Amino acid sequence: MPSTYAPGRFRATPTLGGNARHLALRFSYGLTPGLVESITRAGGGLAWFDAQLERPYDAEADAALCDWWPDLHLDAATVWRRQVEEVRGTWEVMADYARRLLVRRMTSTHQVHEVMTEFWEAHLHVPVNGDSPAVWRASYGDVVRRHALGRFDELLVEAITHPAMLIFLDNATSSKERPNENLGRELLELHTVGLGQHTEADVKGSARILTGWRVDLWRTWAATYSPQDHFTGPVVVGDFRDDNTDPDGRRLTRRYLRHLAHHPATARRIARKLAVKFISDTPSEQVVDELAQVYLDHDTAIAPVLRALVRTRDFRRAKGVKLRDPAEDVVASYRALGAEVVAPLAGDHAANSVLWQSDAVGLRPGAWPRPDGPPLHGDPWASPRRALASMDVHWSLAGGWWPKKGVTWQSPQDWVPRLPIEFRDLVDHLSRAVHGRRSDRALLRAACAAVETRPDERITEDHRLLAWQFNRLLAVLLDHPVHYHR
Template sequence: MRTPRLVSATYAPGRYARTPVLGAGARHLVTRFSYGVTPELTAEVKAAGGGMAWFRDQLATADSARAESLADWWPDLHRGPADLWQRQVTDVRGTWEVMYDYARRAMARRITSRQQVLEVMTEFWEGHLHVPAIGDAQAVWRAPYGEIMRRHALGRFDEMLVEAITHPSMLIFLDGATSTKAHPNENLGRELLELHTLGVGNYTEDDVKASARILTGYRVDLWRTWAATYRPEDHWTGPVQVAGFSHDNAAADGREVVRAYLVHLAHHPATARRIARKLALRFVSDTPSDALVERLAATYLANDTAIKPVLMKLVNSREFRTSRRTKLRDPAEDVVATYRALGLPLEPPSDGEAAANAMIWQSETIGLKPFAWPRPDGQPLTNAAWDSPARALASMAMHWSMSGGWWPEHGTTYKKPTEWVPEFPIVFRDLVDHMARRVHARPSSASLLQGACTATGIAPDATITADHALMKWHFPRLLAALLDHPDHYLR
């Protein structure tokens, strides 16, 4: 019973206040809406006037110049569908390899972009309107599809939905590209209702049939030119009714009916609640209250499906403010956050083992690389999917290899141990606090200090000099202790 008090007294954390950190509230907001708080991001938030001012600035701006330039690192992302497919069939480069590049670019954007809220929300919507970046067919159109999510990530859901559902990549993935009036395929029509809008229990089988009929007419020339067209002769005509939407659907060209139908679904109260709940799951907790969901849904409907007002309502809610340390980073987030925590720059990749390319192997080793979830529901947003012992061990292995600068061994520049230390000599407990402020963006705790002491074999009050054994041989142990601590796993 006395052990906790003894540990607390023995491992009283140091306080190296010269290394700045954000206040708890700002740190919580910025951590949830970024891929990791860095010293540069801390300075940016302080310069903006605090966490909420930074958040408003992020919502108001969307500078994509840096993000777009990263495509030049993976030039196949500039190629069109027919070109990509020709290179596949002639064994120049497979579409699966190009989709690896797509995942790499997404991770690089998350590491380097100053528009962290845009990156986070782009990932959220690519998960909600999920098209896996796997599979030869949808892969040839997948990169342009992702840019739709990015363009609308902070805009309006109704506009995003119209472009997403009628995009060739979505049509191919959910069989809308071959659906005709003679043989309507229900896959896209069903997932549109079940996953993208209303949710289970809010539609009937008759709704699914009508939904599939409305969406007929969009075609993709599969396995040949991959050209996307609309063919009025393939569109089913006749009266349709779906979840309060009705239309005579008399014209052969049904694109206006499709637009009206999708806009109706986007404005449906059930859709509002579904999106509100997913936002709360992602940014608040695994068990958000019905009251919070209803408030977010009401804001969504009152603002014509605009996303920014919903986010503002969410971050100003009491549930959000009190939900600190409740959400776990998934594998790709862990990798991205580790690069950011270690301050590792990315260089244009020269080969498959360079850091900018190896990131997806690191993510896959932990559990899942970006956009690889095979089902149309998108990867899970709750902690249970990512909190297994196997995941923890895989993360520890990744943290250890990066703490020592062993892998990836090129394509980035690891800091030398002396570059981490603010001054010599320094008391170990103060060094741990400085390191916590740099890596975790928060002051150290007794548990962190104890872990650092155990990992390095150094006493809290030991004096660290430039020729100390920690600096010569054991610094990776200290870095790994920081990366393996819960403060790094949580967002």
């Protein structure tokens, strides 16, 4: 490679050290100058991360964040009545729910909490598709969010007995005469101990324990507990046994769910999923074992597990191996471009359009149709089709062409730190601002080809780059392999 492609060094724009940058990428939705400043001010990546874990959950502040879609606060009966009256469909309300998730991920300063909220919504997955779960789905998301950095045993109890989960997995009408096995099965197979750790007899026992939790479908949508529908008599699920003599089985349910949450097989399942999400698609058995033990030693609390995870050698060595999924890509692109999104006043405003862009790349939040939740490994998103879709969205965003409303994009003059500036130094500044790291020869060469500019060319106020080519330069940064990884 010719020496003329030696990269510039615009040291006035800060970067993050390799380990801090790696940590920030895994536990945020993309670097921004503000995030870099926060990490630097905290004293480094680990200090920032620990502070994020220790930050108390503030429900009021969280509710006020991008609280732009009022239908998400309606009760289940009202949501359904408005659908019946053709005021607004449940699918439209759920589109708003997904939009709120995306904009929260763009704007929240509590990025670790946002990432973990997504992780648990995927693990205890209730799709946003479908009329019946949708009436309760926003409430379910609030429950998961509240427990995202808390204890898994507490989260599991509230999630499994929530009306949205009861409806989705057919427990809402399960009774002692006709126990429905869907929730009892998925509770074991997906949410706790995992495949190979239970039998068909365990599934039947699990279903019997969960009888009595009801939702008045298609009428009032009220969630109740019905003792007359609860199965009584001895129940056995693996090493859990109970005489189950009380017709009110709510305390039994809580004992059972807490037992499952504390089970060693559950500890390993959650540890493995955390390792796949935040370390690599193929984590070592040693790190899974270590994290599972931390989980058990801390009474299912998640924060200690995360603290241990980011301090493992496996985590430090796993830089650049996790691919962003479609929604992560779109959110990271908005963040990288410094987009300022405001409350939507029309359907084509940015806070609404971001959902369609996520769809275009491959998947919107919450839309995975099966109860296993969207994949945590990268293979499904590593296709030519996905790359082309991402490039198309990147191109629109880099040019500020779509969306145009409800968002403020930085102008080329906003991006340039000084004028005149040598092109190689401008590319280095942009790499630091967008990627959080210094530029290299490959990036400089791609940038030169995209805008037909020499590395040593002086960019002045009237240069064509600022007049009509700057979108090409930004697109190079968004289409760079570094931007596809977290």
